[in-house]
Amino acid sequence: MAATVYLAEAPSNIAFLKYWGKADAAAQWPANDSLSMTLRNARTETSVQRSAQSEFYFNGHKLSSQDPFAQKAMRHLAFLFDMLEETPIHLRIETKNTFPDSCGIASSASGMAALTLATVACLLEAPSWDSLTEQGISRAQLASWARKGSGSACRSFWGGFVAWEAAAGPASQRAYPLFPAEHWRLCDILLLISIAPKIISSSQGHLTAWDSPLFLPRLSGLPTRKRAMLEALATQDLSQLGPLLEQEALEMHSIMLSVEPPICYLTADTSAWIVQVRRWRQEEGLEVYFTIDAGPNLHLICEPAAKPALLSRLAQANAQWLEDEVGTGPTLCTRR
């Protein structure tokens, strides 16, 4: 009889308050709290089934066991076997993203969330969320396990707007939902400025944060910015949230730029687009704000009413972009 296939689909997320720097790298304990919006279109689909040999497919291609991506996944599987006190077994894993590779959307968040959910479901033979709950596995537990593979993945376990609290230590850190997607229909238009591979991975970049002379001042200012962001999210006030998004993204990049050697993800085109977006806002009243991840591309955040005007300006400028918006959390099902 063919093995049951466990299928998980998990969303990516865009951080509004950024996770940059770890208080304890081995424990994946972040240096600060972060806040994010779950995305609707940028998702990873992962299937896991018991098999005679370990196999890993990415976007339809079989990866060798030496491939860094396959190795990262294998390390995470070993961790999950350990957590569930299961003897390691061979699994066939297939994973694919609904968004193009290297487009500036971090696939590690959605990828690690989907891999964690599908693997745990397969090992426990749990065909649904209800079945996982009955077996004592909560969403928060899965989020905490996924974070060991990639920190930002823990925020991908809920839809809408999500917080990840660093708390007093790795044991008490936790991710939890703030508001569901229906609370505020924000759009994220990802402006593709460059899709060249990253100069340095986020994981390596995190480790340099403490070397920046700006990092401690950043940490002391973050609680105030977090409070203001939470208030803006609660009251759906984009004119309050927007400037905070921009300050936060530029502050994270100033940490990256002020280490030796500097990590420079931004390009001259990123700066030119920042100026353009601000000009549209200030001179033409287009209510759009940017945030940036560990890359050169701008995530343009706006309400649905501003989207047509934004897209027509981007089209006139011959820009390339991907459309996304606030979305829902991961799903789980099975196939025979």
Ligand code: DP6
């Ligand atoms: C800039 O979660 O990719 O996107 O925990 O080392 O896997 P690891 O890092 P990762 O870092 C994400 C950094 C960021 C900001 C954010 O998503 O909060």
